[in-house]
Amino acid sequence: MAVDITLLFRASVKTVKTRNKALGVAVGGGVEGSRDELFRRSPRPKGDFSSRAREVISHIGKLRDFLLEHRKDYINAYSHVMSEYGRMTDTERDQIDQDAQTFMRTCSEAIQQLRTQAHKEIHSQQVKEHRSAVLDFIEDYLKRVCKLYSEQRAIRVKRVVDKKRLSKLEPEPNTKTRQSMSSEKVSQNPSKDSEERPVTEEFPEKIPAEAQPELGTWGDGKGEDELSPEEIQMFEQENQRLIGEMNSLFDEVRQIEGKVVEISRLQEIFTEKVLQQEAEIDSIHQLVVGATENIKEGNEDIRESPRLK
Amino acid sequence: MIGLRSPAGQCMVGAKMAAAAAASIRERQTVALKRMLNFNVPHIKNSTGEPVWKVLIYDRFGQDIISPLLSVKELRDMGITLHLLLHSDRDPIPDVPAVYFVMPTEENIDRMCQDLRNQLYESYYLNFISAISRSKLEDIANAALAASAVTQVAKVFDQYLNFITLEDDMFVLCNQNKELVSYRAINRPDITDTEMETVMDTIVDSLFCFFVTLGAVPIIRCSRGTAAEMVAVKLDKKLRENLRDARNSLFTGDTLGAGQFSFQRPLLVLVDRNIDLATPLHHTWTYQALVHDVLDFHLNRVNLEESSGVENSPAGARPKRKNKKSYDLTPVDKFWQKHKGSPFPEVAESVQQELESYRAQEDEVKRLKSIMGLEGEDEGAISMLSDNTAKLTSAVSSLPELLEKKRLIDLHTNVATAVLEHIKARKLDVYFEYEEKIMSKTTLDKSLLDIISDPDAGTPEDKMRLFLIYYISAQQAPSEADLEQYKKALTDAGCNLNPLQYIKQWKAFAKMASAPTSYGNTTTKPMGLLSRVMNTGSQFVMEGVKNLVLKQQNLPVTRILDNLMEMKSNPETDDYRYFDPKMLRGNDSSVPRNKNPFQEAIVFVVGGGNYIEYQNLIDYIKGKQGKHILYGCSELFNATQFIKQLSQLGQK
Numbered sequence: 001m002a003v004d005i006t007l008l009f010r011a012s013v014k015t016v017k018t019r020n021k022a023l024g025v026a027v028g029g030g031v032e033g034s035r036d037e038l039f040r041r042s043p044r045p046k047g048d049f050s051s052r053a054r055e056v057i058s059h060i061g062k063l064r065d066f067l068l069e070h071r072k073d074y075i076n077a078y079s080h081v082m083s084e085y086g087r088m089t090d091t092e093r094d095q096i097d098q099d100a101q102t103f104m105r106t107c108s109e110a111i112q113q114l115r116t117q118a119h120k121e122i123h124s125q126q127v128k129e130h131r132s133a134v135l136d137f138i139e140d141y142l143k144r145v146c147k148l149y150s151e152q153r154a155i156r157v158k159r160v161v162d163k164k165r166l167s168k169l170e171p172e173p174n175t176k177t178r179q180s181m182s183s184e185k186v187s188q189n190p191s192k193d194s195e196e197r198p199v200t201e202e203f204p205e206k207i208p209a210e211a212q213p214e215l216g217t218w219g220d221g222k223g224e225d226e227l228s229p230e231e232i233q234m235f236e237q238e239n240q241r242l243i244g245e246m247n248s249l250f251d252e253v254r255q256i257e258g259k260v261v262e263i264s265r266l267q268e269i270f271t272e273k274v275l276q277q278e279a280e281i282d283s284i285h286q287l288v289v290g291a292t293e294n295i296k297e298g299n300e301d302i303r304e305s306p307r308l309k
Numbered sequence: 310m311i312g313l314r315s316p317a318g319q320c321m322v323g324a325k326m327a328a329a330a331a332a333s334i335r336e337r338q339t340v341a342l343k344r345m346l347n348f349n350v351p352h353i354k355n356s357t358g359e360p361v362w363k364v365l366i367y368d369r370f371g372q373d374i375i376s377p378l379l380s381v382k383e384l385r386d387m388g389i390t391l392h393l394l395l396h397s398d399r400d401p402i403p404d405v406p407a408v409y410f411v412m413p414t415e416e417n418i419d420r421m422c423q424d425l426r427n428q429l430y431e432s433y434y435l436n437f438i439s440a441i442s443r444s445k446l447e448d449i450a451n452a453a454l455a456a457s458a459v460t461q462v463a464k465v466f467d468q469y470l471n472f473i474t475l476e477d478d479m480f481v482l483c484n485q486n487k488e489l490v491s492y493r494a495i496n497r498p499d500i501t502d503t504e505m506e507t508v509m510d511t512i513v514d515s516l517f518c519f520f521v522t523l524g525a526v527p528i529i530r531c532s533r534g535t536a537a538e539m540v541a542v543k544l545d546k547k548l549r550e551n552l553r554d555a556r557n558s559l560f561t562g563d564t565l566g567a568g569q570f571s572f573q574r575p576l577l578v579l580v581d582r583n584i585d586l587a588t589p590l591h592h593t594w595t596y597q598a599l600v601h602d603v604l605d606f607h608l609n610r611v612n613l614e615e616s617s618g619v620e621n622s623p624a625g626a627r628p629k630r631k632n633k634k635s636y637d638l639t640p641v642d643k644f645w646q647k648h649k650g651s652p653f654p655e656v657a658e659s660v661q662q663e664l665e666s667y668r669a670q671e672d673e674v675k676r677l678k679s680i681m682g683l684e685g686e687d688e689g690a691i692s693m694l695s696d697n698t699a700k701l702t703s704a705v706s707s708l709p710e711l712l713e714k715k716r717l718i719d720l721h722t723n724v725a726t727a728v729l730e731h732i733k734a735r736k737l738d739v740y741f742e743y744e745e746k747i748m749s750k751t752t753l754d755k756s757l758l759d760i761i762s763d764p765d766a767g768t769p770e771d772k773m774r775l776f777l778i779y780y781i782s783a784q785q786a787p788s789e790a791d792l793e794q795y796k797k798a799l800t801d802a803g804c805n806l807n808p809l810q811y812i813k814q815w816k817a818f819a820k821m822a823s824a825p826t827s828y829g830n831t832t833t834k835p836m837g838l839l840s841r842v843m844n845t846g847s848q849f850v851m852e853g854v855k856n857l858v859l860k861q862q863n864l865p866v867t868r869i870l871d872n873l874m875e876m877k878s879n880p881e882t883d884d885y886r887y888f889d890p891k892m893l894r895g896n897d898s899s900v901p902r903n904k905n906p907f908q909e910a911i912v913f914v915v916g917g918g919n920y921i922e923y924q925n926l927i928d929y930i931k932g933k934q935g936k937h938i939l940y941g942c943s944e945l946f947n948a949t950q951f952i953k954q955l956s957q958l959g960q961k
Contacts, residue, residue: 002341002349002436002468003559005446009465012443012450020454050404057359124400126391130364133390137360 049118049131056110056138063103064145070096074152100149107142111135333477334939337522339378341470345436346387346408349464363406365392368417370438371410373473373484377609395420399429406432413441422452432463439471439514471518475609479923480941482515487944492582492916493954495536512943513543521559527577529888530873535581537915541888548890575909578870582916585865587748587781589919589951590774592740596656597649598920602947603731609638613727636720644717650924660721667714677704736766744778761798769803774948777812808952810959864925866912875906911939918942
């Protein structure tokens with residue numbers, strides 16, 4: 001366990017001071033000493049390197065605080081369902097994304113600048129190493145904060161993709177089926193995360209509303225509860241198409257299954273053959289080894305025979 | 310403070326706490342270092358914390374302590390941009406705090422004062438490896454005043470970390486000044502009292518730091534009439550003084566931390582190297598001990614000289630270039646942790662197995678690549694895409710793991726190959742088997758003279774080792790005529806006979822003191838010349854190398870520990886002295902107060918130790934549930950270094 005002897009040190013300083021005074025040694029004690037210290041401090045090259053480095057760090061810190069502050073709202077999926085207070089529209093989200101990106105770019109540019117400048121100025125090897133390490137730390141910090149951003153953005157994108165997927169596979173969107181569908185969903189997966197349910201419930205409403213900026217093919221996004229007959233028809237057509245696709249997929253899968261079974265059979269036969277060959281190769285190997293031996297002995301005999309003659 | 314005695318009915322809580330707090334001394338030292346590096350504030354990982362940077366200045370002692378525990382990357386993670394030796398040329402770096410980790414010696418203090426005067430850094434955090442004296446502290450204060458830098462000295466700490474931890478449960482006192490506390494230094498005939506005092510003080514200081522870091526006050530037992538006894542007396546005194554000083558005691562509740570040894574105290578067994586001189590000379594068969602014996606290995610780093618390739622160079626071609634490679638054998642190296650105590654053939658097999666499983670995994674990944682190429686075209690099948698992406702992500706995330714595995718396999722292949730070459734060249738398996746037989750007093754199938762005169766088997770040093778082991782373990786010294794014969798054979802083989810001189814003296818002295826130690830009676834069984842390894846045609850072709858199986862036998866040190874820990878009565882250990890620093894009455898009684906077996910023990914060998922003993926202790930304690938052992942020694946030497954010391958001693 002480490003022992004803090006800083007107080008002891010300060011006490012020693014006092015002791016030394018008084019001792020020096022007593023001995024009449026004027027060594028930086030008293031008022032002049034502290035003034036000296038102040039003076040000595042100011043002309044010390046504080047280095048704009050470190051002050052600028054700290055600036056960049058504080059910027060990144062601000063970005064991180066900003067992201068963390070709005071993170072909850074950003075990720076919140078039901079912001080359209082909840083009250084005004086916690087809501088965040090997509091435009092706001094986009095704005096956050098935009099701002100965050102520009103911020104990150106400026107920060108990384110600042111780091112680059114610092115780096116080139118640090119290299120240009122003539123300094124000792126140690127200072128150079130130290131500075132590049134400091135810049136590495138700052139970059140790492142920026143990366144970590146960017147991860148925050150990219151994580152929440154990934155969640156958002158994933159949710160959009162999921163919605164897109166559901167929107168393609170969902171059947172009749174008229175009110176009757178909507179209710180039955182939602183009740184179906186409720187009965188089918190009561191344990192599923194509640195996220196899905198509200199999403200699919202408001203689904204038909206969302207489709208016209210959200211679909212417009214996302215999919216952009218669904219006519220004038222009215223955001224009403226009812227669906228116009230054209231839309232119903234379009235959904236029906238889509239439906240038919242999807243059924244047809246499903247069937248063909250199903251057939252393909254069947255075929256593939258059959259092929260896979262055949263392949264596995266062939267593989268079995270193949271392995272059998274290989275194993276048979278293994279036995280034969282072993283015996284060949286033995287023979288070859290025996291043959292080599294024989295040849296060796298033969299050579300020996302041949303070599304000896306002239307001597308015997 | 311009344312000594313805490315554990316009640317007869319040991320409560321489970323105490324036992325659990327002791328087991329949970331089972332000191333991994335490595336962890337404790339690492340935590341202490343990290344706190345020091347974090348400006349002496351406990352270190353908490355914060356993923357979005359602002360970076361803080363600092364430079365680390367250490368002396369050679371500090372370097373030896375830090376290097377087995379923290380890698381350069383870990384230092385970086387703690388915010389250290391530069392790490393420099395104290396006595397090197399250092400340039401002023403503006404606006405950065407500096408953390409010092411040095412021993413409080415004269416030169417170091419002078420250099421630190423110089424740094425203060427030259428205003429090298431922004432602020433100074435001074436950490437002394439062992440406690441600094443008041444006068445030296447005043448020297449620094451003086452320099453700080455002169456340089457008007459008093460406010461820059463932010464913190465001063467005594468770290469009490471004056472020991473080197475190599476494994477979770479193994480520590481060494483020092484590396485830099487090992488000559489000071491070496492076996493030779495302690496045992497040379499011309500040592501003066503003051504020199505002995507200095508050596509003992511150094512050892513005790515480190516042991517004291519060790520117990521402060523461990524956070525426990527041990528019960529000390531030692532043999533009589535040895536250097537170990539001197540250490541025990543001094544250590545007891547130091548601990549006692551510290552405990553009495555209520556203001557500054559280092560062992561009070563708040564410094565101990567949670568879950569400490571409140572019910573159980575550890576046992577410290579101090580033994581002297583002289584009770585067993587055969588083990589340091591022994592040829593060995595386990596991986597870690599072999600690496601230490603045969604290769605250049607210290608502070609967990611092994612240095613290999615690799616020859617580039619095995620092609621036969623045609624006559625007249627330029628000689629093969631030798632690359633020097635060094636590897637760190639660290640706790641994250643899973644293969645090392647698993648196999649460092651295994652017999653060597655097992656290690657060779659395991660490397661093969663690892664290589665095969667790695668290749669299988671590699672093929673998996675490659676197959677995935679080709680699968681990916683065929684699918685992923687169907688835009689309607691988003692689900693299939695996400696399935697493939699799942700496969701991809703798992704493959705990508707397992708890639709770093711695979712690469713790490715490959716690196717470890719390469720590392721161990723190289724190390725094991727190097728070891729194997731030595732084994733084959735010097736016929737170390739033959740020596741090992743023979744020595745085991747000698748030490749366990751079974752009949753020998755080959756005469757000693759034969760092995761010594763055999764020009765193929767081993768270096769002169771190997772032969773000397775073998776003969777010394779024979780001489781040490783013999784119940785009666787060989788007759789003069791025999792001895793002359795052996796001497797002649799040894800000299801013919803090129804050995805230096807000085808170590809023998811010393812061993813003769815030692816033996817005479819040891820005979821007077823007590824009966825010669827026995828090594829137990831077990832055997833090693835050779836498992837046939839053709840191992841499975843050879844059949845699979847691996848690169849570890851161990852043809853002609855016996856696949857020997859180690860049988861568990863207890864070395865003398867392990868036996869002593871067993872007796873003391875389990876409170877067994879044994880003539881060997883019955884008259885060991887007993888010290889309890891926490892007892893009010895400060896004297897030794899040979900009657901131990903504590904009748905219960907100990908759960909934790911620390912074995913410390915004064916005069917040097919080695920990996921064979923360490924491994925033996927580990928094997929012994931593996932069988933016992935809930936018990937832990939720590940092994941320490943004043944220095945760590947392999948047989949080569951030990952023979953050198955013996956030879957120097959024999960010259961006098």
